[in-house]
Every structure is written in C-alpha cells, then in structure tokens.
Amino acid sequence: MSSDELKRAAAQAALSYVSEGMKIGIGTGSTAEAFIHLLAERVGDGFHVTGIPTSERSARLCIELGVPLSSLDESPSLDLAIDGADEIDASLNLIKGGGGALLREKIVAHASSRFIVIADESKLVPALGSFPLPIEVNPFGLEATRGAAQRAYDSLGYSGELRLRVRDGQPYETDGGHFILDASFGHISDPKALSDALHLIPGVVEHGLFIGMTTVAIVAGADGVRTLVAAGA
Numbered sequence: 001m002s003s004d005e006l007k008r009a010a011a012q013a014a015l016s017y018v019s020e021g022m023k024i025g026i027g028t029g030s031t032a033e034a035f036i037h038l039l040a041e042r043v044g045d046g047f048h049v050t051g052i053p054t055s056e057r058s059a060r061l062c063i064e065l066g067v068p069l070s071s072l073d074e075s076p077s078l079d080l081a082i083d084g085a086d087e088i089d090a091s092l093n094l095i096k097g098g099g100g101a102l103l104r105e106k107i108v109a110h111a112s113s114r115f116i117v118i119a120d121e122s123k124l125v126p127a128l129g130s131f132p133l134p135i136e137v138n139p140f141g142l143e144a145t146r147g148a149a150q151r152a153y154d155s156l157g158y159s160g161e162l163r164l165r166v167r168d169g170q171p172y173e174t175d176g177g178h179f180i181l182d183a184s185f186g187h188i189s190d191p192k193a194l195s196d197a198l199h200l201i202p203g204v205v206e207h208g209l210f211i212g213m214t215t216v217a218i219v220a221g222a223d224g225v226r227t228l229v230a231a232g233a
C-alpha cells in the first residue's frame, strides 16, 4: 500500500468514531485531508455533522466539499477532534505542526472530549525528536525569543539548532500571524520538562509537543489498521 492509501485507511477507520449530530474538530495536513474527503462523502449521503477546522486550509477544503462548519466560539465544546501527527511515541505523545497549524490544532484538541490521531505507521517512533519540533513564536522580539529558546535547550542538556521556517524567501506565517522556529535537537528525553521550559518564554506562543492529549491513535501499516489506546483513556 502507498503512503496515501495508508493515510486513507487510517482516516476511514476514524469515521467509525463519528456519530450523527456530532461537533468535531478537523485537523490539518495530508492525513486530515484524507479524512475530510471521506467525511464529505458521508455528508453527501445525508449524515449530519458540524466541523470546526484547525486551519484556513482545512476550512477551504471543507467548504469546497460541502462539510458544514462552525467556529470554536460558536461551539466551544467538541465531541471529538481528528488530526494527523508528525511523530507518535509509545505513550501516544506527539510532535505536530509540520504543516504550521499546531496552535489551532492544540486549542481544538483541548476543547474536545476525545482526541483521535490518524497516521500511517511511519509516524510511530520509539522517542520523539527526529522530526524538528515546531515552536510558534510572536514575530516581535524574534531574536530574543530564539535566544531564550536556545538557552532553554542548553540548560536541559540538548545540543542542536533553531531554524526560522521560511517560505518563498519570507518567514513562514501561521494562520495566527506568528512565525515558526523548527528545533532540531535530536531525541527528546523528557517531553514534559521541555514543554514546561518553552512555555516559560514570553515570546513562545505554543509548541508542537502534544503531551497526554491523545485518546486513541489509529495507525495504518502493511499489516492492517491498529488502534492504540492511551493509558487511562
């Protein structure tokens, strides 16, 4: 099976968690888009659901395919959110934000009773950190924030680099008007300690570590689709 077919298989399995009338957070990225396509088919068959998109990109696709949308302000409590991930560890902690949508994704996941991650098996890792951690920062004081983040990594014993994400020669701008620093420091031995340290920096808006948020991960691989349930979920 190709990577696209695996993403679609995971997205297909996630549909079984969606019931008539639910309000659901809709993620961002290629796997989430596979889910949007499948959800739109069901909506076309008369299924009622309201989506709360985590990015302008996902919102556009939902509108194009006829998936009804609402905002988190109109619907502040969601039944579930379904989203992709860049890395998933054995505790179902995640790195997200490769597509730049981590802030809205985290707000939406936090507002949801259940957070379901869909992925192909290439996203499963023994420890987080091979994928650079996206850190969303306010453009004001960028260099001061970059320095503070570097010192936070240094103090925790990591070595590596923070690189400003660039698109078409300009800093990549998120839907919220922020920039992203991609942090390449190798395996993250203590995700909670790193998360706490980054949250102490005023210019850091959010980071892509999703710790203890996942309810279920649906992972598609050569041997089929597996459902991994978080401890205590």
Ligand SMILES: O=C[C@H](O)[C@H](O)[C@H](O)COP(=O)(O)O
Residues within 6 Å of the ligand: 027, 028, 029, 030, 031, 032, 083, 084, 085, 086, 095, 096, 097, 098, 099, 100, 101, 102, 105
């Ligand atoms: O900001 C983007 C999101 O966190 C995505 O869910 C993540 O990057 C995974 O994307 P994909 O499904 O395209 O691998």
